[in-house]
Structures are given as C-alpha cells and as structure tokens.
Amino acid sequence: MDSITQMALGASIAGAVAGKTLGRTALITGAALGTLPDLDVVLDYGSAVANFTQHRGFSHSLFVLIPLAIALAWGLWRWRPALGFQRWLALTSLVLVTHPLLDSFTTYGTQLFWPIGGPIALSSIFIIDPLYTLPLLAGCLAFLLRPPATGAIAAGLAVSSLYLGWTLFAQQIISDRVQPALAEAGLEESRVLVQPMPFNTRALARYRAHRARSRGDCHWLLRRQYASESGVFPTPP
16 A cells, blocks of 8 residues: 555554553654555665565565564663553554555555465555545544544544455455356356456446456456446456
C-alpha cells in the first residue's frame, strides 16, 4: 500500500495502544514505524526490474520484523519507561507486522516468510484505496485535535478493517460471475486472476479477470463494468 496509508495505519494502532499514555507522541511514533519496512526502496539491486521485484522482500519478512520489534520496544522503553515494556512491545509488533500483512492484500506480492517461500498476493485491494485510508486518517485527525480520542482511532481501525474484509468478499463475487462466462466460452480449465483496478470508488466498481491457457499461448482479458445494471458479461472472442 502507499506510504500515507501505512503511516495512517501505524499511527492508528499506536494511538489505540498507547494514546492515553503518550498522547500525540504515540501517533508520531506509530507513523514512523509504519513506514519503516518500505525503506528498502533506497537499496539498489542492480537494475530497475530487480529493484521492483526485490521490494517487499527481506524488510517485509515476519522473520525480520518480529526480532526488530523486540529490539525497538526495548529501546523505546528505555526512552519512555512510563508505557512499560509489554505495551511498547505490543505497539512495535502490531505496527511492524500489520505493514506487510496489509501489503499482502495487494497484487504485487509480499515475501512474508523470506527467505523461504514465495510472495503472497491476495489481490483484493489496489495499492491506493481512499476507502481504506480515509477512516484511518479521520481517526488520527480527531485524535490530534482532541487527544486522546482513542474511540475515534478504534472506529477508524474498525471501519478500515471491515472494508478490507469486504474486498475479499467482493473479489469472490467477481470470481463466481466470471466462471459461467468462461465455461460458456470453453475456458473453464484455465487459471483466473481477479484483481482491483486503480482508484476504485466502490468495492465492485471495476475489476478485471485475466485468463491464461495452460500452454501460455493465449491470454483473455475479461472486463466487467459495474456502472451498468445490464447484468451482461462480455464474452471472449
């Protein structure tokens, strides 16, 4: 997801965990930690392609982030012992771990278990989605104006989480509607990838399904526009 979203998520989590004790400092700390895994963009892997594919690699691995969360919690506890080590550990762990978990809902893939296994991509949400981000920003804004507005923070987290869950449900709806059209065209044995299009304004506003034969010699692009209520799905040529 984009940096603003990750910062808003980190700030919201930190505000929920430590807002009553740290006040606005909690949001600042959470926002900084929330963008920390993306600092791998400063690394040069030798080519533009390598830089793109290696992003969301080791810096997004749970095997790296969990030990890092422990180390950061210890350092922050020494800085502000009033919060207590366990609360600091909850803050750093939740902020750092939710960053790659959220990224795994996008199309581009996140190596949650680097160095073993491949990237995980649920492909249910676009990397920039205001409907996910705005509730988080609203909660943070309410907190900054009248701290500690932990209720607003919690509400923002709840709404954004429900929306994230809805994207999976919406994706399944599209998959279920694609299958009959593919079966009618004789393509029921091929793989289907359903993913969001940029800047969705509704969960079902615009999705696309890529269709590829097992031999790799043909690709079908099936598009469904939910602005129409006709219910007609385009048939591949």
